[in-house]
Amino acid sequence: MNALTAWLEKYILPIATKMGSQKHLVALRDAFIGTMPATMAGSIAVMINAIIRDLPAQFIEGYDGASIPVIREIIAVNGFVWNGTIAIAGLVFAFSWGYNLAKAYNVNNLAGGIVSLAALIQGISFGPSETADLGMKVPANIATAITDSGIGATVTPGGELSVGLWGWLNLNHLNGNAFFTAMIIGAVSVIIFAKLMQKNITIKLPESVPPAVSNAFAAIIPATAALYIIAIFNFAFGEMTGMLFIDWVQETIAKPLMGFSQGLGAVLVIQLAIQIFWFFGIHGTNVMAPVLEGIFGQAQLINIDVFQKGYDGLTGTKAVLAAIEDGKAYMWVRGSFDAYSMFGGSGGTITLILAILIFSKRADYLTMGKLALGPGIFNINEPIMFGLPIVLNAIMFIPFIVAPVVATAIGYLATSWGLVAPVSQAVTWVVPPVLLSFLATGADWRAPLVTIVCMLVTFAIWAPFVIAANKMDPSLEENN
Template sequence: MMTFIEKYIMPYAMKFGNNRHLLAIRDALIGMIAITMVGSFAVLFNNLGEIIKPYGRLMESIFGESWKTLGGDIWWGTFAFLTIFAVFGISHRLAKSYGDDGFEAMLVAAACFFLLVPQVGQVPDTEGVWGFIGYGYFNATALFTGIVVALLATEVFIRLTRVNAFIIRLPDGVPPAVAGAFAKLVPGMLTIFIFGVAGLLFRKMTNGEFLNDWLNATLVAPLTNAADSLPFAILIVFLVHGFWAVGLHGPNILGGVTTPLFTSLGTKNTDLYAQGVADLDKYAILAGPFLDAFVYLGGSGATLGLIIAMFIAGRKRHKQMLALGTPPGIFQINEPLLFGLPIVLNPIWLIPFISAPVIMTVVAYLAIKWGLVYPVVVASIPWVTPAGIGGYLATGGHISGAVLALVNLAISIAIYLPFVYVTGKLDEKKLKRQQTEQTPTIQG
């Protein structure tokens, strides 16, 4: 099995995980965590007044009826322009991977994105006014379009900068910043012109439909619906832990695919929550920090359950491992366990390591789908948030989120506990066999 994995799986997994485009998407979206987190908490604090009435009355008595204005302003400055930040970040990261400084590339990519956005928006009591653009073209609704444009525009720009005929070289005495800008002047202009013509031709072929609207209708909506499903959730969790089984960082390898999807769905939920939408059926389930809050308790493999199981049934045998693994495990960091126990490449431990998260995913998904638990309504929480607290924050301060996380933790303990007993018995047999082999035989 190991030979098969090393020969046929690991090379492709490494190639997939090291793809420059997926890395650019993942790193850019992760780099936006300060933006998404402060926006999430702004929405959370604004809506806590509806959940915890005394809190709402206290805030209103201190700051007046407009006490939610700050949270609304923070939401507007973060989530309302999420795609714009993504375009800048992805283009910059991708250009850097080619050895470019990324500054001109991200500006050109942003210009290409803006020129593909409708220039006429609908305003009440008018037929349409030029320049009024709905924020739906800038928030997470347009995230997929922003990713596509950022990648394509950067690729075109970088390739044009490598054509010597397009490079304007100034004398040596010119400041480097000025010389660098002029060197990329023609490639930048050509890239924007190419995307302008492409956008015009696209609208001609689609009877005036803009790229973002077309992508959302034909690709994004079906893909999002498929992603927000139990089979997709199980597949992602299984693949993440399958990669970990052979020592590959599963979340990082799949991050280029999962991060945009989860961010988009989480932002959609945050927007609905900020608008006070009470119909829970309109919220996505596999959104934002769903896995961090309800599945990855203690890290990948829900290894906090393993730590507690060791305290119950194997404290003496795993004394040093518990001392090393417990403090970081509380904060969702489990590399000491993964490589110290070890779990990686260990056939016995891999059974609960993979099965526990899959079962917990099914439980969490169905609990939210059936209305037993409030859905995830924030786009992100610190991934190091301890179990229970993460569920509480992810659901907008609903106790049901904390309860679900603790129930899943209990499930992981129950799954790991038999394996702690089994490995203990195996260790005892191995120790007795070693003692027997070392005992000298007396002949008489």
């Protein structure tokens, strides 16, 4: 065990430390965290609608919440909240990403957020443009009426329809689908902006000018240069490929990555990496945030979106399941880790605390177990992580690595086999275990049962090591 720990310290710890302090990764992590006020508000709206609109329909035949006074109005209000949050999550992230990246470069934060947001917006679709043969002769007066209507469509008497609408922003370019493009375009534009700012290629005003005005003017040249460079790229890319860069990224980068993330092996590797980082005292979920939030988080936003809007005439969980079958939604998302392996915090440490309270004879372990139980119920495990400690504690290494990986495998298989609904809601991580999985799956009563199974299995993994730790207590040895 000591040899393994020494090997990990020599080869893994330096890598983990560098990743945890790399400014671009830190900025990306903080960008995802920065979107939480909007994404959680939207998730709460969708969750409320799931409870009052979708859940009763599973048990009451003919139930239609949209036709019941008060409930109908609540559903409508939640729809407005969704419009301004989950529906435009990509825009929210783009600003947060630019803001935090500019902060990492010690330049104007607000201008960085604006540059990133503007760079994303300039490359999205502003309306469809298609030409098709209707296969029929259109009366001249009808063709003229359509052509002269000003709606952006023309029809010839021969039946050829041309649609060239403009000013209609494509929501599929503004929601979670925009994350990968926002990461790429936002990084390039803000780094260009930051480099120019650092080289003082700016408009300089007298010191007597208020700072707010001076900062705004200083950002004009760097921001203009960055946005023109992105605009030239968007134009050239469109001319060469005939498609928007955001569509190309979604088809060639985002979908393959997210598809790969749905394999059991990939999910377990991510969980394993989180645990290894944590063992050395490095916040594993933060280090892995670019993957957890950038890939699995985007998948979760798509599930929430499908749950709210519906799919193929279906609503709620049924819509999500149908979309998964068609590759339009995802079986395993960010919240799936919280539901089935992170009860009590990373490593599923609430079951360690219970094992300590039941089996430990060590005064230090029992004291820490009692202190950590309250926070652990709300998935806060720093007290047990650093107080026991688990960090760099050789006796705890194996269960800390194995237990959450096994729990993740159980949750994954239960979801993929259809024993439990996929996670389709974003639930704040401090919600106690069991209740969290119930809410996260759109109120599927089977989800808490799967969580309990995961907890029992991890408890069985932790218990032998807690008992073994008794033999390592000098005070117990003296009493014997």
